[in-house]
Amino acid sequence: MQKSDWTRADSLALGVLAAHGGVAKLAAFIDAGLKPHQVAAIFRRGVTHRPRNGWFADVSVPWQGTHAVRVGGVLACTSAAASWGVPVPPDSWRRLHVAVAPNASRLRHNRDKTWEVKAGEDAEVELHWANLLDRPQGWRTSVVDALLPDDRRFVDILVGDRLLVEADGEEFHDAEKDAIRDAFFRGLGYIVLRFSYERIVHDLEGVLDEIATALAML
Structure with missing residues (x-):
């Protein structure tokens, strides 16, 4: 591909990520007109990150967000609240809070996308098996879901x-x-x-x- 073609492909890929809150599945890029080999090449050129097989992220997404996606969910609870600018306890960084679907499977260690783990095996991650009130905002829950727990009353x-x-x-x-x-x-x-x-x-x-x-x- 010529430089102008790569510039267009890069722009298209970044547009897909922006439309999906910073992270997107491979299928979203295909739907936008990119080929799988182009998406892979864009990743290899450092334009995007690949936190998990089949998932790509904007390089501006903080590490907490990419690690949550790698696990198999999105950033949640105090981890998400902090990303929205809500003051949280100073030791909240010790655990990465990740919301996953009630039927989630194929969980991964937050530091290694090839390391398959069972719930509770990654000591750095606190899983939240919850149905969310709002759609996730890309790599994190909405601020409402970050502040409200699973029983929807208070946190x-x-x-x-x-x-x-x-x-x-x-x-x-x-x-x-x-x-x-x-x-x-x-x-x-x-x-x-x-x-x-x-x-x-x-x-x-x-x-x-x-x-x-x-x-x-x-």
């Missing part, structure tokens, strides 16, 4: 020593129980911030600003 995120952030699910919200819970933690000296599903979805910037303001006051 607690302890930021620093005293800031407790809670996100309420839409379906199982119980205001009375939440008030009792919040009072209990405030009695222990915690600052409690609680955000609704709608607020997280429609005003994420405001949510993050409130968390940052609370942190600055600690």
Whole structure:
């Protein structure tokens, strides 16, 4: 192929990745008009990464995202929350949280796409067998799924020593129980911030600003 042809192929491949949130299966490139050997050549030239056989990623995707895809899922929980800019506990990096389908198989070690593992064998990975509320955003769950656990009610995120952030699910919200819970933690000296599903979805910037303001006051 001539240089101009490679430039067009590169542009096409990067367009596919952009349309799929940074990661895509080989089939997506084929549907866009690229041949399998072209996709392979683009990878060999360093334009893309290949975290897992049949999957390709933009080189801008952080290592946590490519490792999650290598496992067989997408970045989840506090790992995904951190990627969205949500403050998380400082030791969260010790485990890579990955959401996989309930029927997921052919799991791989997060550092080696040729190393097939069973659930729990990769000590660096915390698997989440969950049906997601939203479509994954490429290599990570949506911010809503990052903050809401499998029961869709709430997840607690302890930021620093005293800031407790809670996100309420839409379906199982119980205001009375939440008030009792919040009072209990405030009695222990915690600052409690609680955000609704709608607020997280429609005003994420405001949510993050409130968390940052609370942190600055600690």
